[in-house]
Amino acid sequence: QxxxxxxxxxxxxxxxxxxLSCAASVNxxxxxxxxxxxxxxxxxxxLVAASTFGGSTNYADSVKGRxxxxxxxxxxTVYLQMNSLKPEDTAVYYCNRGYSPLGYWGQGTQVxxxx
Numbered sequence: 001q002x003x004x005x006x007x008x009x010x011x012x013x014x015x016x017x018x019x020l021s022c023a024a025s026v027n028x029x030x031x032x033x034x035x036x037x038x039x040x041x042x043x044x045x046x047l048v049a050a051s052t053f054g055g056s057t058n059y060a061d062s063v064k065g066r067x068x069x070x071x072x073x074x075x076x077t078v079y080l081q082m083n084s085l086k087p088e089d090t091a092v093y094y095c096n097r098g099y100s101p102l103g104y105w106g107q108g109t110q111v112x113x114x115x
Contacts, residue, residue: 001025002104006095009109012085020080020109022095028102029076035098036069036080038091038111049080050098058098063089085113 003025012018020036028034035050048060049069057069068081078095092108 002028002102004028004095004104004106006093006106006109009093009111011112011114014086014113014115016085016113017081017083018085018111020082020093020095020111022078022080022106024076024078024095026076028097029073029078033098034069034071034078035096035101036067036078037094037096037101038089039094039108040088040091043091045094047098048093051078052098082111085111087113087115089113 005023008020031053033050033052035047037045037047039045048063049067051057051069051071066084071078090113092110094105094108096102
């Protein structure tokens with residue numbers, strides 16, 4: 001069974017922080033790179049951070065130095081720590097396989113950053 005459940009979003013002021021969590025089914029998580037994607041209104045979904053199973057990470061330039069992706073392989077969970085949030089970070093955030101996402105997406109979690 002395919003499962004991706006994102007949580008942790010909310011409304012925060014600019015400069016604030018949030019920590020997102022994603023619980024994935026083991027058939028998605030195991031041995032795969034995992035990533036966090038976001039989609040703002042009127043824009044395409046973009047990959048913002050990815051982590052290989054071994055923990056190597058990669059970030060979009062727009063979030064580098066502010067966001068940190070991590071994963072707990074024992075819990076099939078991936079996290080996104082977001083600091084120094086900006087209004088332009090406002091989007092629905094999704095997790096999926098990194099670099100080669102599945103056609104299936106979870107419900108996402110809304111992040112809204114007020115100025």
